[in-house]
Amino acid sequence: MKSKVYFFTARTHTHQESMSKVKGPLALKQLGIEEKLKANDKIVIKTHFGALENTRYIRPSYIRFLCDYIKHLGATPIVAESCGWGAPEEFTGAHTEYSGRATEKEYLEVALMHGYTEETMGAPIIMLDGPKGIDVERQKIQGKKFNEVAVAGRLREFDKLVLASHFKGHISAGFGGAIKNLGIGCVSKGGKVEAHTGKTFKFNTEAPISDYEVCLKICPTHALSEDKNGKIIRDEKKCRLCYMCQSVCKNNAIEIGESTTEEFIIQMIDNAIGVVDFFGRENIFYLNYAIDITWQCDCTGGSDINLFPDIGILSSLDPVALDQACIDLAHLSKINPYSVLGDIKNLPKGNNTDWFSYIPRYNRETKKINMNLEGIASKQWELQLEAAEEIGLGYRDYELIEVKIEQKDE
Numbered sequence: 001m002k003s004k005v006y007f008f009t010a011r012t013h014t015h016q017e018s019m020s021k022v023k024g025p026l027a028l029k030q031l032g033i034e035e036k037l038k039a040n041d042k043i044v045i046k047t048h049f050g051a052l053e054n055t056r057y058i059r060p061s062y063i064r065f066l067c068d069y070i071k072h073l074g075a076t077p078i079v080a081e082s083c084g085w086g087a088p089e090e091f092t093g094a095h096t097e098y099s100g101r102a103t104e105k106e107y108l109e110v111a112l113m114h115g116y117t118e119e120t121m122g123a124p125i126i127m128l129d130g131p132k133g134i135d136v137e138r139q140k141i142q143g144k145k146f147n148e149v150a151v152a153g154r155l156r157e158f159d160k161l162v163l164a165s166h167f168k169g170h171i172s173a174g175f176g177g178a179i180k181n182l183g184i185g186c187v188s189k190g191g192k193v194e195a196h197t198g199k200t201f202k203f204n205t206e207a208p209i210s211d212y213e214v215c216l217k218i219c220p221t222h223a224l225s226e227d228k229n230g231k232i233i234r235d236e237k238k239c240r241l242c243y244m245c246q247s248v249c250k251n252n253a254i255e256i257g258e259s260t261t262e263e264f265i266i267q268m269i270d271n272a273i274g275v276v277d278f279f280g281r282e283n284i285f286y287l288n289y290a291i292d293i294t295w296q297c298d299c300t301g302g303s304d305i306n307l308f309p310d311i312g313i314l315s316s317l318d319p320v321a322l323d324q325a326c327i328d329l330a331h332l333s334k335i336n337p338y339s340v341l342g343d344i345k346n347l348p349k350g351n352n353t354d355w356f357s358y359i360p361r362y363n364r365e366t367k368k369i370n371m372n373l374e375g376i377a378s379k380q381w382e383l384q385l386e387a388a389e390e391i392g393l394g395y396r397d398y399e400l401i402e403v404k405i406e407q408k409d410e
Ligand code: SF4
Pocket: 218, 219, 220, 221, 222, 223, 224, 234, 238, 239, 240, 241, 242, 243, 244, 245, 246
């Protein structure tokens, strides 16, 4: 089956073709949202505000114009993100690549610095999994690795979901787009941990209570306590599986699992189908902003030079078709020779090459990024698309429909 994917080029000559004010809302309109909305519906726009030092995240005005369009249709927009993996810096005492998104309090400060506020959006901004990432809905699925997914709980409050994703590279998933925004972006804080590591969660009950000192302070549900023998105990009924205690324990007193890159991708896809099953396939509209396409995800502080020229905005009701179309257009592009792809010695020459096979990737054994300067191909991007199609998220086959904007005399 072929899904429809609408494409608006990034080439723009006048304000009548504005990427933010005109093409973004029109990309949403193509999906039939005007017929599907009811007056006073609550529409959540899920995007990513970027890690603190990231500079290639989606510019706020793209999302503001989506909010204005939704208001114009008589519905109510809310802009959303979800809490990131880990504990806030006030507990860890360390600033890292991924810092600044552990709680609503932390993340809203980053959002403010990046231009995302209630004033600039003309709409409230929320964390979909609540202020501390523990607002969760457990969705049963028949996944390859999981039979239950920790969906971000506040999704229950909304009638429709607009997934406004930045299409770019990713060191483990091969690329990040609509599928990843579902499987990582729309699950709870703990759901993100589980995608990356699986569901292992073990406390060393022989460890001294001093190893759990910060865990006892950070636990948002008071699920941890010290028993009469001075050992840690966890109340499983109170625990919301946010894994913040693991982020701050000493001497590895709490063990979580390790997943291979392939397992991470499969677990992310399991999460994604859980989100779609929970919210309803017919209620989700997907927009990919294929601009500022770096090899890094927006959740990192790195923002290297773009791999390709900007492509444009694409939209679909099928996240797999949408991501596949973005990948295909990127692979048809000329690479930017000043980007990391230009550093690779043995990069295949010419067009129509699978450029995403050559981007830097995370080495789980050394826990370092391999810049892949030797040019060895790796197809994480394709595994993501294959697994997503196999589980029923959508179809890789698609019809690309380019939408041109008519210029009017002024
Ligand atoms: S015990 Fe449970 S709720 Fe408390 S911090 Fe650990 S994972 Fe979160």
